[in-house]
Amino acid sequence: MSKRKLSRQQRWRIEKIQAERARRAEKRGDQDTEKLAAGEYGPEQQGRVTAHFGRTLEVAPAGGGEPVRCHLRANLEGLVTGDRVIWRAGQDGSGVVVARGGRDNVLERPDARGQLKPVAANIDQILVVFAVEPEPHANLIDRYLVAAEATGIAPVLVLNKVDLLPPEGGTLRGLLARYEALGYPVVTTTTARADGLDALHARLAGRTSVFVGQSGVGKSSLIDRLLPDAELRIGALSEDSRKGRHTTTTARLYRMPSGGELIDSPGIREFGLTHLDEGQVAEGFVEFRELLGRCRFRDCRHRQEPGCALIEAVDEGTIHADRFASYRRIVDSLDET
Structure with a gap:
């Protein structure tokens, strides 16, 4: 079954509802105005996702205690481990996540x-x-x-x-x-x-x-x-x-x-960087940053161009040659893909 596409107004309404739920949970005491099932779920409370299993999550209560296996409300997707959420405990020991909190990163x-x-x-x-x-x-x-x-x-x-x-x-x-x-x-x-x-x-x-x-x-x-x-x-x-x-x-x-x-997190042999461009890779080398934009040519790719600030820094020893070679290998791998 294909995923249902939401209109701009529907997405705005969902985001507004989730923001309202988050504010109510912070005040600790307001009841959910949209009853999921009369008498089956408790009040909204804050929690943290500790594991993700498709349409179910493990949520640790913010006040402490063992994680609870929770289901997701409809239209609530994209949650990952570490997300702050608003959830409600069920009488059977399970729960339901009703909103996601803000993310730092x-x-x-x-x-x-x-x-x-x-x-x-x-x-x-x-x-x-x-x-x-x-x-x-x-x-x-x-x-x-x-x-x-x-x-x-x-x-x-x-x-x-x-x-x-x-x-x-x-x-x-x-x-x-x-x-x-x-x-x-x-x-x-x-x-x-x-x-x-x-x-x-x-x-x-x-x-x-x-x-x-x-x-x-x-x-x-x-x-x-x-x-x-x-x-x-x-x-x-x-x-x-x-x-x-x-x-x-x-x-x-x-x-x-x-x-x-x-x-x-799951073990990985190599962290893919195919979503980055050359500029982002260069920014990822912290010692390059103050030199970026100082090359003679604005479109310098830091290969053999005259007046390249990075190459000059390598020659002067202020950038380690191995780090610059590592940068070139990463960029070349992007070109190959």
Whole structure:
């Protein structure tokens, strides 16, 4: 069955009704004037989507308590994990979501057809997890950072399994120092030591965070340690390829004992950037920003053009050559698609 198209007036009316519901829920006490079923549902209250399963959601009450499986009202679509919602509890232990609250931001990524698909909403920081094994590549980290910069959500780099690093740190230490010099917070973690997650605990406290990264880097293992009561499946690392298998199937929000919230998103091997153009990719490299627009030619593509401000900065050493090469690889990959 094809989706019914709404007129402008119908969409305006739906948005108006949802806004009115949100205001009533904040006052805590007004009853829903449009009865869904007489006596079957309680008053409107605020909540947070903790998981999404098609036409049903898990909603955690704003005041605390266990998540409730809720259905969606007609014409209410596009909700994702992390959304603030207005819902009503049913007598049978279920509930119904009647309106969505405002969003601070939304994390989106392209699907197989290249169309943007929302993954989670109202996030304070994106934790880009990589590990000593499988060996991280700077270009993949840069892709995650560009994607994060495009959303406006602050990225944090998390190096897991640091117990596997050689005593001198190897090339990874130099790579981390490069990103720290650009202003990106870097957190190192390991589940092999009792104090291996202290820095991560401090970073998560009081914030809503989402983990992204390749399969096999230990996202689920970290969450299993951060939330001992959460039942998570941990995928084994393939001895042959040293790449992990996908284990998480839907984005889920967990409340941290420290007061923060953590969203675990499905494992992805590479964050697609096909929805971005060259200009947006360049903006995603933070050290490029003050130089953009200073090239001799207004249509400079930062390849071989004379007077290119970025190339001159690379020659002068103010932009790292590896970062510029990473930028070029990303742009070239856009051209190929």
